[in-house]
Amino acid sequence: MKRYLIIFYILFVTSLTVSAQHPRGRIHFDPARFKADMEQYIAREACLTPKEASEFFPLFDEMLRKERALFDQMSTISRVKPATEKGCAEAVKKRDELEIQIKELQQQYHNRFLKILPASKVFDVIKAQNHFHRQMFKNRMGRGR
Numbered sequence: 001m002k003r004y005l006i007i008f009y010i011l012f013v014t015s016l017t018v019s020a021q022h023p024r025g026r027i028h029f030d031p032a033r034f035k036a037d038m039e040q041y042i043a044r045e046a047c048l049t050p051k052e053a054s055e056f057f058p059l060f061d062e063m064l065r066k067e068r069a070l071f072d073q074m075s076t077i078s079r080v081k082p083a084t085e086k087g088c089a090e091a092v093k094k095r096d097e098l099e100i101q102i103k104e105l106q107q108q109y110h111n112r113f114l115k116i117l118p119a120s121k122v123f124d125v126i127k128a129q130n131h132f133h134r135q136m137f138k139n140r141m142g143r144g145r
Contacts, residue, residue: 045128
């Protein structure tokens with residue numbers, strides 16, 4: 001009986017420690033880990049050799065940084081609804097322009113990727129990146145419920 005109490009106590013303290021580290025069940029987002037996991041997933045799914053990966057990922061990271069800056073601008077625009085119809089129209093147009101800029105940026109970088117990787121691997125990279133993001137979103141949404 002004493003052994004069961006000790007085991008129960010250890011499990012109880014462990015669960016308290018874990019819940020204290022992750023309030024309300026939320027898990028802290030670690031950008032470095034996310035990046036490393038994404039690169040590993042993309043490299044595996046696109047069958048990148050170490051040489052290809054060393055040439056590709058710096059360029060890929062550059063694209064993501066530029067995309068993030070545009071997404072941040074879109075987020076800023078979307079954060080507060082303008083008070084006037086004219087302001088709303090301008091916000092919609094600016095958001096559309098930013099979305100086009102994102103697509104043009106992706107197109108530019110995809111063309112640069114094609115210069116260092118076979119087209120089949122660029123295709124697989126794009127597919128893997130999209131799949132990775134969908135999986136991460138599903139995982140985070142599943143935890144939040």
